[in-house]
Amino acid sequence: MGEPPTGIRKGLTNYGDAEFSLFLRKAFIKGAGYSDDALDRPVIGIINTGSGFNPCHGNMPALLEAVKRGVMLAGGLPVDFPTISIHESFSQPTSMFLRNLMSMDTEEMIRAQPMDAVVLIGGCDKTVPAQLMGAASAGVPAISLVTGSMLTGGYQGERVGACTDCRAFWGKFRGGEISKPEIDDVNSRLVGSVGTCSVMGTASTMACLTEAMGIAMPGSASAPAVTADRVRIAEATGTQAVALAAAETKMDTILTQESFENGLRVLLAIGGSTNAIIHLTAVAGRLGIRLSLEQQDRMSMETPVLLDLKPSGKYYMEDFHRAGGVPAVLRELGSLIHRDVPTVTGRTLGEEIDDAGPGFPQDIIRTLSNPVYPEGSLAVLRGNLAPGGAIIKQAAVSPSLLEHTGPAVVFENTADLAARIDDPDLEVTADSVLVLKNIGPVGAPGMPEAGYLPIPKKLASQGVRDMVRISDGRMSGTAAGAVVLHVTPESAVGGPLRLVQTGDTITLGVSRRLIQLEVSDAELAQREEAMGPAAPVVPERGYRKLFVTEVTQADEGCDFRFLQGSFVSDL
Helix, strand or coil, X not given: CCCCCCXXXXXXXXXXXXXXXXXXXXHHHHCCCCCHHHHCCCEEEEEECCCCCCHHHCCHHHHHHHHHHHHHHCCCEEEEEECCCCCHHHCCCCHHHHHHHHHHHHHHHHHHCCCCEEEEEECCCCHHHHHHHHHHHHCXXXXXXXXXXXXXXXXXXXXXCCCHHHHHHHHHHHCCXXXXXXXXXXXXXXXXXXXXXXXXXXXXXXXXXXXXXXXXCCCCCCCCCCXXXXXXXXXXXXXXXXXXXXHCCCHHHCXXXXXXXXXXXXXXXXXXXXXXXXXXXXXXXXXXXXXXXXXXXXXXXXXXXXXXXXXXXXXXXXHHHHCCHHHHHHHHHHHHCCCCCECCCCCEHHHHHHHXXXXXXXXXXXXXXXXXXXXXXXXXXXXXXXXXXXXXXXXHCCHHHCEEEEEEEEECCHHHHHHHCCCCCCCCCCCCEEEECCCCCCCCXXXXXXXCCCCCHHHHCCCCCCCEEEEXXXXXXXXXXXXXXXXXXXXXXXXXXXXXXXXXXXXXXHHHCEEEECCCHHHHHHHHHHHCCXXXXXXXXXXXXXXXXXXXXXXXXXXXXXXXXXXXXXX
C-alpha cells in the first residue's frame, strides 16, 4: 500500500474510477484559473464565516487575505469555503440552538472537501465552540483564528463598550435614571467597530481558552479586530497551518485532558463566561473526555481571578491586549498550569510562555498574591433544586447576595415573564428570588440567555440593581449579578425546578455551594404526582425535532447524543 492521498487528491468523489475522479476534479478547479503547480501543493482549507448579519465577523475579508498570504508564504494552497455563521443578536430562537448545526456543517464540509489542514475563523460566541466541535470530530489538523474584539466607544466622557455597558445603561433606563433620548444616543456609541464584545463575555472567553489550550497561536486571543496585530496573527496562522499539515498533527494530540484543565484554569482566572463551561464540555465530549463539575469546582477554590476586566472588573479587551494578553495570565498562574502540553506551534505551552518574556508593570493582570477575587470566577451549586448541578458567576455577584434566603416569585416561561415582570401589582421585593422555568435546552428549545432576568421595573425605579435569579437557561458572558444558571435537570424534562411555586423559600449559599428549595420531600413528591410526568413538546419536523430529541443537558455540554465521542477518560 502506498502513502495516503494528500492535497487535491484527498477524498475523491467515487465514480468507480479514481483516476477519472481526479481528472474531473482538476478540470473544474482549473476553470477558476489554477495551475498544476498550485494543485500539487498542500491544500489548506479556510473556513469563511463572513455574513452581513454578523458584525462580529466584519473583518473577515482582511483575515482571509492574511491567512491566504501566510499559507502561500509557506508553500501551501489556500482554499476558503463557507459554513453557516451565527451571531448572538441575530439568531432566533437563540444562537445556542444553532451551535450544534454549525458544528455539523463544519464537520461535514471538512470531511467532504480535500484539505490537509483547516483554519477555523470564527469569533462570535457560539462559532468558536461549534468549529472546535466539528473539527475535533472531522479529525483533520486544525488551528483556530478568532476575529478579535471590537474597539470601545465613548459617551459623555465615559468609556463604554458592549455589552456589559449595554446592560448597565439599560438598567438605568428601566430605573428612570436616564431618558429615552439619552438611551437612544448611547445606543450609537457602545460599539466602536466590528468585532466581538469588548469585555470578557463568551466570545472573548472562548478566544482566551483556544490560546490557553494550545489550539490557536500564542498571543492570538486579545488583539482587537481592526488592528495590525490581528492581521499579522492571521498571516502567522496560515503559515502554521501548513506546518500542521506537514506534521499531520491531529487535534486530539493537542486537546488532551491536561489541555482542557489548562483551559478551565484560565477560564476561572480571567473571570470568564459561564457559557464556556458548556462549550468546553461539548468540545471535550467530541474527543472522549468527560469534564466533571466537581473537578471544575475544586479547581475554582484554588484558582483566583487575576484579570480586572468587565463584567467582573473595570477594564476592556484592548487593555488586556496591551497588558500582555493570555501569555501574561499563564505566566502569573505559574505551577497551576501544565507547561508540558503541546501546542499548534510544535512547541510546549511552557516554551511559549517563556518566549513571551517577563512581565512589566501594569494593573490589569494581577498576581496570585494580589487577586481581583480570591477564588475562581465560577462556582458549582448543588441541592434539591439542582441535583445535576448549577452554575453561578460568583465573582460578579453583589456580596450581600452570596448568602441569601428569600421567597420565590415564579414565572413559567419567557412569555409569562414578559407579561408580568413589570406589572405594578406583582408581589415582589428586593429579597424575593426570581425563578424562570422552561428555558433549558429542551424547554425553550435552545437554552436562551434569558437567565439574566430583568429587575422588575418598580424595584429598578427604587434603585435595586441586583436580585437572586434562578433558571435552567443561560446568561450572556457580559452580564453580572446573583444569577443561578444551568439548573440541571431542566424543568421541561422533569427537573425539580418545575415543582417550585410562588411563595416557596429558596436558599442560595455560595460558600456552601448550595441551592436549596426549602420544601419537604413529601410535599415535593405530592406536587410531582399531581403534575404527572414531564412531557416536553416535540416539534413535528426539521432541525427543531432533531434538537429536542437529541440534545443533552447542560452538564454534558448540550451536544447531540449521536455526535459525542466514546468517553475514554474523565477530568
